[in-house]
Amino acid sequence: MSTTPASIIGKPTPRIDGPQKTSGTAQYAADFHFEGMAYAMPVVASVASGRIRALDTSAAEKMPGVLLVLHHGNIGPLYRTVPGDDNATNSEVRSAFEDEVVRHWGQYIAVVVAETLEQATAAAAAVHAEYDQEPTKLRASLDDYAGERKKGSERGDFESAFKDAPVKVDHTYITPIETHNPIELHASVSVWDGDRLTMYETSQGVVNHRVVMAQTLGIPVENVRVVTRFLGSGFGGKLFPWPHCAMTAVAARKLGRPVKLSVTRRMMFSSVGYRPRTEQRVRLGASKDGKLLALKHDYLNISSMLDDFDEGCGEATPYLYSVANLGVTSAIVHRNVGAPMYMRGPGAVPGLYALESAMNELAEELKIDPLKLRILNDAEKDEDKKMPFSSRHYRECFEVGAKKFGWEHRKAEIGSMRRDGKILGWGLAGASWVAVTLPCTATVEFHANGRVSVRSGTQDIGTGTYTIFAQVVHEKTGIPFDRIDVVLGDSALPDGPMSGGSMVTGSVLNAISNASTAAIKKLATLATGVEGSPVHGEKPDDLVFTEGRIHKKDQAPVSGVAFADVLRMARLNGLSAEGKTQPSWEDPKAKNVSLHSYGAQFVEVEWEPEIARLRVSRVVTVIDAGRIINPKAAANQIAGAVVMGVGMGLLEETRYDQRTGQPINGNMADYLMATCADAPEIDVTFLDYPDPAMGEYGARGVGEIGLAGVAAAITAAVHHATGVRVRELPVRIENLLESKILEA
Numbered sequence: 005m006s007t008t009p010a011s012i013i014g015k016p017t018p019r020i021d022g023p024q025k026t027s028g029t030a031q032y033a034a035d036f037h038f039e040g041m042a043y044a045m046p047v048v049a050s051v052a053s054g055r056i057r058a059l060d061t062s063a064a065e066k067m068p069g070v071l072l073v074l075h076h077g078n079i080g081p082l083y084r085t086v087p088g089d090d091n092a093t094n095s096e097v098r099s100a101f102e103d104e105v106v107r108h109w110g111q112y113i114a115v116v117v118a119e120t121l122e123q124a125t126a127a128a129a130a131v132h133a134e135y136d137q138e139p140t141k142l143r144a145s146l147d148d149y150a151g152e153r154k155k156g157s158e159r160g161d162f163e164s165a166f167k168d169a170p171v172k173v174d175h176t177y178i179t180p181i182e183t184h185n186p187i188e189l190h191a192s193v194s195v196w197d198g199d200r201l202t203m204y205e206t207s208q209g210v211v212n213h214r215v216v217m218a219q220t221l222g223i224p225v226e227n228v229r230v231v232t233r234f235l236g237s238g239f240g241g242k243l244f245p246w247p248h249c250a251m252t253a254v255a256a257r258k259l260g261r262p263v264k265l266s267v268t269r270r271m272m273f274s275s276v277g278y279r280p281r282t283e284q285r286v287r288l289g290a291s292k293d294g295k296l297l298a299l300k301h302d303y304l305n306i307s308s309m310l311d312d313f314d315e316g317c318g319e320a321t322p323y324l325y326s327v328a329n330l331g332v333t334s335a336i337v338h339r340n341v342g343a344p345m346y347m348r349g350p351g352a353v354p355g356l357y358a359l360e361s362a363m364n365e366l367a368e369e370l371k372i373d374p375l376k377l378r379i380l381n382d383a384e385k386d387e388d389k390k391m392p393f394s395s396r397h398y399r400e401c402f403e404v405g406a407k408k409f410g411w412e413h414r415k416a417e418i419g420s421m422r423r424d425g426k427i428l429g430w431g432l433a434g435a436s437w438v439a440v441t442l443p444c445t446a447t448v449e450f451h452a453n454g455r456v457s458v459r460s461g462t463q464d465i466g467t468g469t470y471t472i473f474a475q476v477v478h479e480k481t482g483i484p485f486d487r488i489d490v491v492l493g494d495s496a497l498p499d500g501p502m503s504g505g506s507m508v509t510g511s512v513l514n515a516i517s518n519a520s521t522a523a524i525k526k527l528a529t530l531a532t533g534v535e536g537s538p539v540h541g542e543k544p545d546d547l548v549f550t551e552g553r554i555h556k557k558d559q560a561p562v563s564g565v566a567f568a569d570v571l572r573m574a575r576l577n578g579l580s581a582e583g584k585t586q587p588s589w590e591d592p593k594a595k596n597v598s599l600h601s602y603g604a605q606f607v608e609v610e611w612e613p614e615i616a617r618l619r620v621s622r623v624v625t626v627i628d629a630g631r632i633i634n635p636k637a638a639a640n641q642i643a644g645a646v647v648m649g650v651g652m653g654l655l656e657e658t659r660y661d662q663r664t665g666q667p668i669n670g671n672m673a674d675y676l677m678a679t680c681a682d683a684p685e686i687d688v689t690f691l692d693y694p695d696p697a698m699g700e701y702g703a704r705g706v707g708e709i710g711l712a713g714v715a716a717a718i719t720a721a722v723h724h725a726t727g728v729r730v731r732e733l734p735v736r737i738e739n740l741l742e743s744k745i746l747e748a
Contacts, residue, residue, distance in 0.1 A: 011479060012475050012478050012479055013475060013476070013479050013631075013633055013701065014631065014632060014633065014635065014692070015634075015635070016634065016635050016636035017471055017475060017634045017636060017637070018471075018636070019468050019470065019471045019637065020470050020471050020474050020485060020488075020490065021234070021464065021470045021471070024234075025234070030233070030234045031233050031234060032188055032191070032206070032233075032234050032235070032236055033188075033191040033192065033193060033204045033205050033206045033232065034188075034189070034191035034193070034206075034264065034266050036193045036204040036264075037264075038193075038195055038262040039262075040261040040262060041193075041261065041262040041263070041264055042071055042117050042118065042119060042255070042256075042259060042261055042262070042263050042264075043117065043118060043119070043120060043121040043123075043124045043263070043264055043265075044115050044116065044117045044124060044251065044252055044255055044263050044264065044265035045115065045116050045118075045121070045124035045125045045127070045128040045265070046112045046114070046115045046116075046128065046248060046251070046265070046267075046271065046275075047112070047113055047114035047115065047116065047128045047131045047133075048109075048110045048111060048112060048113065048271065048274065048275070049106045049108070049109060049110065049111045049112075049113050049133070049135075050109065050133070050135075050664065050666075051106055051109065051135050051137050051140075051664060051665070052106070052107075052108055052109045052140045052142060052340040052341075052664060052665025052666075053106060053107065053108075053137065053138045053139065053140040053141070053340045053665070054105075054106050054135040054136050054137040054138045055104055055105055055106065055135065055136045055138070056076070056104040056105075056106065056113060056133055056134070056135060057134045057135055057136050058133070058134040059075055059076075059077075059113065059114065059131070059132075059133050059134075060131070060132040060133075060134075061073040061075065061114065061131050063130045063131075063132070064116055064127040064128070064130040064131045065127075067118075067123065067126060067127045067130060068123060069118040069119035069120055069123035069124075069127075070116060070117070070118045070123060070124075070127045071117045071118055071119065071259055072116075072117040072255060072258060072259060073114055073115070073116050073117070073127070073131065074101070074114060074115050074117070074251065074254060074255055074258075075101055075113065075114040075115075076101040076102075076103065076104050076113075079100065079101045079251075079254055080254065081222060082099040082100055082101070082102065082220055082221070082222075082250055082254070083099060083219060083220055083221075083222050084097065084098075084099055084219075084220075085216055085219045085220065086219060089215075089219075091211075091212065091215050092212065092215040092216050092219050093212055093216070093243075093244050094216050094220070094244055094245060095243075095244040095245060095246050095247075095276075095277065095343055095345060096246070096247060096308075096310070096311060096343045097310045097311050098247075098310050099220060099247065099250065100112060100247035100248070100250050100251050101113070101114075101247075101251075106135065107308060107309040107310065107340060108274065108308060108309070108340050108341050108342045108665060109274060109340075109660075109664055109665035109666045109667075110270075110271060110273070110274025110275055110342060110665075110666070110667075111274075111275070111342070112247055112248065112251065112275065113131075113133055114128075114131050115128075115248075115251045115255065115265070116128040116131065117255045117259065117263055121266075140340045140662075140663075140665055141309075141338065141339050141340050142339055142340055142341070142660055142662050142665055143339075143662070144180075144281060144660075145283075146281070146283045146304045146306070146337050147176075147283065149304055149335060149337055151335060152335065153302065153333040153334060153335045154314075154333060154334050154335060155331070155332075155333055156318050156322075156331075156332035156333060156334060157318065157321065157322035157330060157331070157332045157388050158330065158331045158332070159322075159328070159329065159330050159331075159387065159388070160298075160328045160329030160330060161329055162287075162298050162299070162300050162329045162330060162331045164329075165289055165297050165298035165328070165329035166287055166289040166297075166298040166300065166329070168289075168297075169289025169290060169291070169297045169298055170290070170291060170292050171289070171290045171291070171292060171366070171369050171370055172287070172288065172289050172290075172369075173286075173287070173288045173362055173365045173366045173369055174285070174286075174287045174288075175285070175286060175361075175362060175365060175731055176283060176284065176285045176286075176731065177283075177284045177285075177286065177357060177358035177361055177362070177731045177732070178281070178282065178283050178284075178731065178732040178733065179279070179281065179282045179284075179354040179357060179358075179652075179715075179733050180281055180656070180657040180658065180732075180733060180734070181278050181279065181280060181281050181306075181341075181657065181658040182278060182279040182347060182652065182656045182657070182658065183272065183273050183278045183279075183656075183658045183667075183670075183675060184238075184239050184240065184241030184272065184276065184277055184278060184279075184345070184347060185272065185672070185675065185677060186236055186237035186238055186239055186241065186242070187236045187237060188206060188235065188236020188237060189206075189266055189267050189268070189269065189272060190206045190241075190242065190246065190248065190266070190267040190272070190276050191204075191205075191206050191264065191265065191266040191267065192204070192205055192206070192248055192249045192252040192253075192264070192265050193205075193252070193262065193263070193264045193265075194252045194253040194255070194256035194257075194262065194263050195256065195262045196256055196257050196260070199223065199227055200227045200228075200229070201217070201221070201223070201227060201228050201229070201253060201256075201257075202228075202229045202230075202231065203217060203228070203229070203230050203231070203249065203252075203253065204231050204232070205230055205231070205232050205245075205249065206232065206235060206236075206238070206242050207230060207232045207235070207242055207245070207463065208232075208235065208238045208240075208242045208243045208463065208465055208502060208503040208504055209243055209244070209463070209501075209502030209503065209504065210230040210231065210232050210461055210462075210463055210493060210494060210495040211230075211461050211495050211499050211500065211502070212243075212244065212502055213230040213232075213244075213245050213249075213495065214228045214229065214230045214495040216244065216245045217230065217245060217249065217250065217253065220245070220250045221250065221253055221254070228495070229494070229495055229496050230494075230495040231493060231494050231495070232463045232493040232494075233492075233493045233494075234464065234466075234493070235463060235464070235465040235466060235503075236466065237465060237466050238465050238503070239347055239348045240277070240345055240346035240347045240348055240350060240504060241276050241277045241345055241347070242276075242465075243345065243346060243502060243503075243504045244345070246275065246276050246277075247275070248265050248267060248275070251265065252264070252265040269670075269671060269672060270670050270671060272670075273658060273667040273670035273671075273675070274341075274342050274666075274667060274670070275342055276342075276345070277342070277343060277344060277345025277346075277347070278341075278342070278344055278345065278347070278658060279315075279344065279347035279350070279354070280305045280306045280307060280313065280315055280344040281305065281306045282303055282304065282305045282315055282317055282354045282358075283303065283304045283305075284301065284302070284303040284304075284317055284354070284355070284358035285300075285301075285302045285303070286299075286300070286301055286302075286358050286359055286361075286362035287299070287300040287362075288362050288363070288366045289329075290366055290370065292370070293380075294366075294367075294370050294372050294376070294377050294380050294381070295380065295381065296325055296326065296327040296381045297327065297328070297329060298327065298329040298330070299321065299325070299327045299329070299330045299331075300330070300331045300332075301317070301318045301321045301331070301332045301333075301355070301358070301359065302331075302332075302333045302334075303315070303317040303318060303332075303333075303334050303335075303355070303358070304334070304335050304336070304337055305317070305334075305336060305337070305344075306336075306337050306338070306339045306341065306344070307336045307337070307338055307339070307343070307344055308338065308339070308341055308342055308343045308344065309338050309339070309340060310343075311343045311344070312336055313336065313343065313344040313345075314334060314336060315344070315350060315351055315354060315355075316334075316350060316351030316352075316355070317334070317351055317354050317355035317358065318332035318333075318334060318351075318355055319351040319352045319355055319438065320351075320352045320355055320356055320359070320436045320437075320600075320712075321355060321359055322386075322387070322388030323383060323386045323387065323388050323389070323436075323598060323600065324356075324359070324383065324398075324434065324436055325363075325378075325381040325382070325383055326381055326382065326383040326384065326387060327381070327387070328387075330387075330388075340665050341660070341665065346504065346505075348645065348648060348707065348708055348711055349437065349645075349708040349709070349711045349712050352436060352437055352438070352708070352712050353652075353708070353711050353712050353715075356433065356434065356435065356436065356712045356713050356716060357652075357713075357715045357716045357719075357733070358716075359716075360433035360434055360713055360716035360717070361433075361716045361719055361720070361731065363377060363378065363433075363434075364431065364432075364433070364716065364719075364720040364723075365729070373414075373416075374431075374432055374720070375402055375406055375411060375432060378399075378402055378434055379399055379402060379403075382398055382399045383396075383398075385598075386598035389598050391596060391597055391598050392597055392598065393597065393598045393600065394439075394594065394597040394598065394599050394600075394695050394696065394697035394698070395628075395630065395693055395694075395695040395696070395697070395702075396600070396602060396628070397602060397628040397691050397693055398434065398436075398602040398604075398628065400626075400628070400691060401434075401435075401602055401603050401604035401626040401627070401628050401691065402432070402434070402604045402626075404604075404626045404689060404691070405432070405604040405605075405606050405624050405625070405626040405689070406432075406604075406606070408606075408624050408626070408687060408689065409430075409606035409608075409622075409624040411430070411432070411606065414430050418723070418724060418725075418726070418727040418745065419725060419726070419727060419745035421724075421725075423610075425612075426610040426611065426612055427610070427611040427612070427613070427725045427726070427745060428608060428609070428610060428611075428621075428724075428725060429608070429609040429611060429720075429721035429722055429723070429724035429725025429726065430606070430607070430608055430720075430721055430724055431606075431607050431609075431716075431717045431718065431719065431720025431721030431722070431723070431724055432604065432605060432606050432607070432717050432720065433604075433605050433607075433713035433714070433715075433716035433717040433720065434602070434603070434604055434605075434713055435602065435603030435604065435605055435625075435627075435709050435710075435712035435713035435714075436600050436601065436602050436603070436709065436712060437506060437600065437601045437705070437708045437709035437712060438505065438599065438600055438601075439506075439507075439510060439588075439599040439600055439601055439630070439695070439698065439704040439705070440505065440507050440510070440511075440587075440588050440589075440599065441507070441510050441511045441514070441585055441586070441587055441588040441591065441594065441698060441699065442501035442502070442507050442508075442511040442585070442587055443499070443501070443511075443584070443585060443586075443587045444460060444462070444499070444500050444501050444511045444512050444514075444515040444584065444585040445460065445461075445498035445499050445500065445515055445582060445583070445584050445585075446458060446459065446460040446473075446498060446500070446512065446515040446516045446518075446519045446582070446583050446584075447459045447460070447498055447519055447580050447581065447582050447583075448477060448516070448519040448520045448522075448523045448580060448581060448583070449523065449578050449579065449580035450523060450527060450567050450568075450571065450578060450579050450580070451568070451571070451577065451578045452568055452571040452572050452576065452577050452578060453568065454487060454552075454566070454567075454568040455487050455488070455489060456477055456481060456483045456487060456488050456489070457488075457489040457490075457491060458473050458474070458476075458477050458488065458489070458490055458491070458516060458519070458520075459490075459491040459492075459497045459498060460473070460491075460492060460497055460498055460500035460512060460515065460516075461492075461493075461494060461495055461496070461497035461498055461499050461500040462492055462493075462500030462501050462502075462503065462508055462511075462512060463492055463493040463500075463503050464492055464493065464503075465503045467503070467508075467637065467641060467707060468634055468637030468640075468641075469492065469503070469508055469509070469512070470490045470492060471634060471637065472509055472512065472513070472633050472634060472637075473490040473492070473512065473516055474488045474490050475633060475634060476513060476516040476517055476520065476701075477490075477516065477520055480516075480517060480520035480521065480524070481520060481524065481549060481552060482549070482550055482551035482552055483551075483552050498582065500512065500515075505705070505708065506601075506704070506705025506706060506707040506708045506709065507705055508705065509633060509703050509704075509705050509706075510630070510698050510699070510703050510704050510705055511585050512585065513585070513633070513699060513700065513701045513703060514583070514584075514585040514586070514699040514700055514701075515583045515584050515585040516583060517583065517700050517701070518583030518584060518585075519581050519582055519583030520581075520583070521583070522581035522582065522583055523579065523580060523581035524549045525544065525581075526579055526581055527549070527554060527567050527570060527579060528544040528547045528549065528554055529544045530570055530571075530574055530576075530579065531547070531554045531565060531570045532544055532547070534570060534573040534574050535573070536573055537565050537569075537570060537573060538555075538563065538564055538565050539554055539555065539556065539564060539565060542556065547564075549567075550564075552566055552567055552568075553565060553566050553567070554567065554570065585699070588697070588698075591697070591699075593696065593697045593699075594697040594698070597697050599695070599697060599698070599704075601627065601628060601629040601630065601704045601705070601706070601709050602627075602628040602709075603625060603626060603627040603628065603629075603709050603710070603712065603713065604625070604626045604713070605623065605624075605625050605646075605649075605712075605713040605714050605716075605717040606623065606624040606625070606717065607620060607622070607623050607684075607714070607717035607718050607720070607721045608620070608621050608622040608623070608684075608721060609621060609718065609721040609722055609725055610725075611722075611725040611726055611740070611743075611745070613726075613740075613743060613745060616737050616740060616741060618654070618722065618725075618735070618737075618740060619682075619684075620650050620653070620654070620682070620684045620718060620721075621684050621685065622684050622685045622686075622687075623646050623684050623685070623686050623687070623714070623717075624687045624689075625642055625646060625686070625687070625688055625689070625710060625714075626689045626690075626691065627642060627688070627689070627690050627691070627706060627709060627710065628690075628691045628693060629690065629703075629704045629705065629706045629709060630693065630694055630695035630698055630702045630703045630704035631692060631693070631694040631695070631701050631702040631703045632690045632692050632703070632706075633701065633703050635690065638690065638706045639688045639690075641706045641707050641710060642686075642688045642706055642709075642710035643686045643688060643710070644710070645707070645708070645709070645710025645711040645714070646684075646686050646688075646710055646711070646714055647678045647682070647683050647686075648678065648711050648714075649710075649711045649713075649714025649715055649718070650678040650682055650683070650684065650714070650718070651676070651677045651678035651682075652711070652714065652715045652733060652734070653714060653715040653718035653719065653733060653734060653735060654678075654682075654718065654734050654735050655676035655677060655678060655682070655734050656675070656676060656677060656734060657669075657676075657733070657734055658670070658675065688710075715733060718735070719731075719733075719735060722735055722740070725745070726740055726743035726745055727743055727744055727745055728740055728742050728743050
């Protein structure tokens with residue numbers, strides 16, 4: 005019923021929220037200010053394991069401006085969320101101040117609320133705690149783990165096949181703890197109006213956040229509203245509520261005034277998640293011509309003392325390559341650290357570092373090109389689920405990437421490639437990420453003032469979600485961007501998906517499209533029944549909607565009527581309709597196919613042995629992620645993920661004092677991350693094949709997959725340049741000093 009001159013879907017489109025961000029008018033959680041606001045500052049434990057013997061808050065309570073000091077003894081009842089409730093996922097099992105047991109350095113033991121932030125900070129430093137310390141479990145190595153392992157995917161007889169395989173590799177790969185470090189710190193602002201609570205949050209999921217807070221505080225869910233208009237990135241650390249949120253809400257309720265709490269950068273390293281350390285043993289067995297015969301992926305990851313967080317390193321292993329005999333096992337090792345949390349590409353990113361590194365080592369053992377090895381073992385179907393792929397172009401990713409990178413010019417001999425006096429190393433790796441559509445509801449409303457609004461209770465975490473909403477509405481209605489209002493980031497809106505797992509784009513598209521179509525149909529019906537309308541008395545099915553006007557199919561738009569005029573004729577201020585997205589596990593088109601995105605990473609490093617300088621100089625990445633709705637924003641996501649992959653491969657690691665459990669490098673000066681100076685030349689290519697199982701637009705997400713495989717490609721390139729095989733990230737200068745390639 006709707007036609008537009010040219011589709012905006014698939015066209016590079018500037019973000020509609022860009023002017024607000026560049027002008028400083030976009031409001032993030034910590035930007036909200038209310039009359040009478042008080043400020044909270046947590047007090048954190050200075051030991052990693054023990055029990056609080058005494059907590060002296062008397063000095064703090066007497067300090068100027070101090071209004072309240074909350075702790076285990078006076079916070080009142082806070083509850084755990086209901087186990088197994090998928091609509092109420094919390095970050096930690098334990099609620100704030102639940103007991104006096106300390107399980108990690110930096111655990112909140114009290115919170116001070118004062119008139120100003122400076123007063124709260126000073127008073128928090130005056131709170132004195134005494135502990136009965138207990139032995140601390142902090143040792144990083146997990147190689148002594150002797151407990152049970154959980155069996156995951158399994159097929160064939162791995163042990164026999166591996167034993168008989170002519171060519172084998174058997175190595176352990178280690179990824180360290182990486183800390184979420186978005187520019188925007190976590191913040192929470194709580195405002196009570198009677199028995200109703202509004203929370204302004206740094207949240208990647210306002211709908212889930214609302215349910216968790218209701219259960220934690222013991223109040224009806226309809227009494228909680230959560231608002232996240234803008235988010236300064238999250239990378240997974242802001243998916244679920246952390247204890248400081250409930251602390252802020254209780255403080256605001258007790259004081260009867262708004263309270264704001266902003267987590268400090270130091271606290272970010274202990275209280276709001278991290279990617280856990282993993283140790284992964286990968287065994288591959290192959291025929292002499294390179295056909296995989298056996299694959300085993302056994303991984304361990306650390307978690308906090310109370311939380312059973314499984315990183316999921318074996319997520320991509322069962323389906324990425326064709327192999328008849330396979331097994332995946334996992335186990336969790338508890339340490340005196342805070343709760344882990346999903347970080348960009350959880351599971352698949354560290355898992356593919358191990359699997360793809362092993363594939364590169366197998367190629368070396370076989371003395372064949374690592375590109376050839378992957379193409380040889382490409383899977384025709386998901387051998388784990390025994391079902392076809394919805395859309396898979398993994399092989400083409402490698403073929404396109406190899407051509408763009410110039411892989412045919414690679415010399416296999418270590419240290420044999422030179423440019424401008426530097427030794428070059430080339431490496432590659434595969435990438436994959438799951439694709440899912442989540443339930444989503446959206447409404448589209450036409451207004452009498454000539455504007456259109458689209459609403460959903462999802463949020464934009466800096467990835468361009470606002471713009472995608474506007475693109476679909478424009479596609480369906482022809483209404484210009486400057487007359488489309490996108491309203492997101494509020495749990496009072498129709499329920500939308502969480503911004504995690506690269507699932508928002510694929511989930512919201514169908515809901516927006518369906519809502520737009522339904523609203524247009526209502527308008528057409530209304531227009532045929534309104535006196536004075538040029539289409540009065542016509543059949544709605546004979547009408548179309550073009551550039552905001554309703555007209556007959558065989559006539560020009562000017563012959564019809566503008567939707568605003570129809571509403572005014574009908575004496576209506578607006579007309580809206582609702583649309584939904586069916587989750588993939590219920591959708592007949594999606595539930596019987598294997599849904600994933602794919603990619604290939606090609607990396608070049610420059611090695612200068614005279615000064616022990618290593619740099620990632622060039623990356624070519626090719627991504628098969630269904631139809632790309634906004635190539636400009638999508639390329640930005642992939643490029644950002646690649647830079648994050650440089651950090652993962654060469655720089656990032658959170659280190660702890662083994663005596664106290666305190667992060668040694670828990671600040672932005674000492675925690676190394678990739679900066680603009682570290683960013684390589686990045687070439688991003690999308691294959692752009694719509695996935696029919698993902699609905700009308702066939703789009704899958706791109707946030708995570710750009711990071712997958714980058715670290716494995718880097719270590720392969722490092723080996724090619726230096727001869728040093730690194731199996732524990734990040735690559736260190738100490739590793740490279742072992743290189744025998746000394747002269748460029």
